[in-house]
Amino acid sequence: MAVTTEKPPSRRGFIELLVVLGTFVSGVAMAVPGLMYMWPAAKGGGVGKVEVEGASGMAPGDGKIIQVGSTAVIVVRGRSGFRAYSAVCTHLGCLVRWDASEQQFFCPCHAAVFDENGQVVSGPPPAPLPSMVVKEVGDTVFVVAA
Ligand code: FES
CATH class of the missing domain: 1.20.5 (Single alpha-helices involved in coiled-coils or other helix-helix interfaces)
Structure with a gap:
């Protein structure tokens, strides 16, 4: 054993x-x-700048949503160039949409409206949409990460 x-x-x-x-x-x-x-x-830092794909094909008044790092951004082509704003509503964080026919941003969650410069027109958001830096190099458009 x-x-x-x-x-x-x-x-x-x-x-x-x-x-x-x-x-x-x-x-x-x-x-x-x-x-x-x-x-x-x-x-999402260290992204630098993000190219807006198809920017040269956008007509004045058009807008499109892109991703810059971890942030959704709406790029709008105005009469005098491109502008970009955070697509995150300053109320409770829903994603806003660009309404090309009205030339304004609309938040579907609580019916907020922002004007073409991101300023609050109506609804509960306490602040405008934060703007982003846009750089145009020839026909190429970049949004610079915050
Ligand atoms: S989250 Fe946009 S209006 Fe409430």
Whole structure:
């Protein structure tokens, strides 16, 4: 008959292992948001500028939505050039739409209206749509990430 010298795992050892694992998981859970805050690329930073595809084909008064980093942006071609605004409504964060026939932005969530410059015309939004920097290089249009 063989005699084993291994001791069975004790209850105390098991509880200590649980405490170590719990501490590790809690530490990771607290560290990840901090690292994401300090790492701009994780927030959509470092994007630089984004080309507006098909901008040369847009007629005056047209608008289109693009993604700049993690932000939805509406690019509008006005009579004197392109403008861009955050597409996120300043009320509760719904995405606004460009209404080319009325030349204004419309938020479908609570029927807010913003004028062609992003200023609040009606509805509950407390602030205008934030504008974005637009650069035109020849026929190419870029929106610069904030
Ligand atoms: S979220 Fe746009 S009006 Fe409320």
